[in-house]
Amino acid sequence: MAKRFDVLVVGAGPTGLAAAQAAASHGAQVGLLDAQARPGGQVWRHDVRHQAPRAAREAFATLDNVTWLAQHSVVANEPQGLRVETPGGSELLGYNALILATGARERLLPFPGWTLPGVCGAGGAQALTKQGWPVAGKRVVVAGSGPLLLAAAATLRAHGARVLGIYEQASAATVRRFASQLLHWPARAAQAAALRARLAGVPYRCGSVVQRAHGEAQLQGVEVDGPRGTQRIDCDLLAVGYGLVPQVELAALLGCALQQTGKHPRVRVDGLLRTSVPGIFAAGEITGIGGLAVARIEGTMAGHAAAGFDQEAHALRAQRDKARGFAALLDTHFALDPRIHRLADARTIVCRCEDITLGELDGFGDARDAKLATRCGMGACQGRLCGSALAELGRFPRSGSRPPLFPARLATLAGHTSLSPSDDAYRGS
């Protein structure tokens, strides 16, 4: 028998937490699940050393009114509900209304040397560090694009890392234009100033791109291409990420219509955050990268709407639109320099699961053909990394989602008859 909720929320980041709280405030029976062991999502990820911000602690306190399902990973969709894998088994969760709040992942792009141990995402390094990765005394280069670089660098520094520099791909002129816009967003300006203060003494270089990572068995240094030429920097850790992309895989599996923004899809929603599938709502990063402020407002809107309180949801629209305005600003100012798309050469691995190089993909104009011929995208990450990277590089768009969403145990899938045994997602798990 499936457990059943009035409102089921997938993802316990700021969006999902706000959604669960809003829905529960109307007396709805709410289930909130996350693949992670703790609530908070990306921005409010538990830090082994530092207390969570007040807004996060307040959000966690509201979990008392909902059924909190930790380490529950949605792997498939079945007629009675979502098939969820837990460390000890699997469950079927039914719902009257479903809110998708699956957030974003980093846009991680290939360049020579990026598979070396010691190279990770910028947000990736931040996440690992918060969870106790030993960085004290380590020499770290932070690179890529967007404000996440500052947040990641600040976390690394707070854990004792020696941040050698932050290398932003956007030009100095663009970053200055962005900074001048902050006048219209006093709260954001204050946040940025606080981050800069925490990073006092750390060089921030614009128009600079890490074009290569060096090392034998692990990272030894990086080559940075900047306005004043190419520079070699010895380091222990490279934290490099080019912004974020929405995690739409579950929405796509459920049949929700997607919409392209630039090279990556997001979930299409109406003014009340309803997707194209009746009863399914989407909010936060998956409807377009918007950051923390948007996440919290949209989560609340979706919670109200899913519980049947449209007026309350509607009342937040103006506030949401304003917050989205800031996100649009980020998008235009931190657009990627085309040279980033040319960093990978023919010998650079693009599909890290199957070790497929960019050169091996020459001549393929479609993800499916490439997959059949080379196994690109068939590994454990199920094309999340190479698919987004190849779309970004202008090769071909990602192919659609298939169950299971993540490699799952056979026992989990046994209750799931619509999977074909030849499905390659069995592999890698």
Added chain:
Amino acid sequence: MSRLLRLSVNGQSVDVPAGASVAAAIAQATLHFRRSVRGTPRAPLCGMGVCFECRVRVDGVAHVRACMTPAVEGMQVYTDG
């Protein structure tokens, strides 16, 4: 400082603060989490459960994502490095 947990990574004892991930415990012993299909060493990339580069064997179970798994006292972890 929070309480420490002791785990074994490839037979070597490591201590991590409570609330840390298995990935953090492994990083104290080695950066080689797994070998790729062509035999090159790999380590965590995304830190959030997406890339599967951090897969290791935990208490006999293979292909566990170290970044998604909270460290527990007495855990036996083996990398493929």
